[in-house]
Amino acid sequence: MKVEAWIFGMCGIFFALVTPAYWVIAGDWTGTSALTMATFLALMVAAYLGFQAKRMDARPEDRLDAEIADGAGEYGFFPPFSWWPLWCALPAALAVFAIAMTAWWLFVVAFGLAMVAAVGWVFEYYRGAHAH
Known part of the structure; x- marks a missing residue:
């Protein structure tokens, strides 16, 4: 989950940098507040995923020495065709x-x-x- 935490963290940083620029350029309260909430949401998800990554064992996607076969196994139930x-x-x-x-x-x-x-x-x- 470290990769996902980094992705959401980068999104949060991007939103944090874009929000003041948007306010200066557009002067719009609605878009500025939406970008502010998007910043907090992305950082909140990044923090949650970061805490969960520390508490659980590393997945094959998080290890540098992992082999392709380490990720093999059952992925779940996929239903057949349905109308x-x-x-x-x-x-x-x-x-x-x-x-x-x-x-x-x-x-x-x-x-x-x-x-x-x-x-x-x-x-x-x-x-x-x-x-x-």
Whole structure:
């Protein structure tokens, strides 16, 4: 996690240097406050990752003497193909369209379809060919 801590630390330093320049050039309170918050956020994440890097064993990515085989192993569960993201996206698109057209009856229909699709996606691995 040392690499990630350095990346966020560099981003925090960059934001800290850009913020006063932005204020002088633009004079905008909104952008200046957003850049200030981005500075604090990046430094906060860098501090957290730095503390965690000290508490845990070095990963293969953090060691200079690591081999490629040191990073081998199981990376997790990757699901097979699924149609449920499509069926979740379609009611979401329909809901956005309904809001844009102020057709609240269509929004209610899209919300109902989205609930059915979300339940189908959540319980995808409880039935069918990929049941566990």
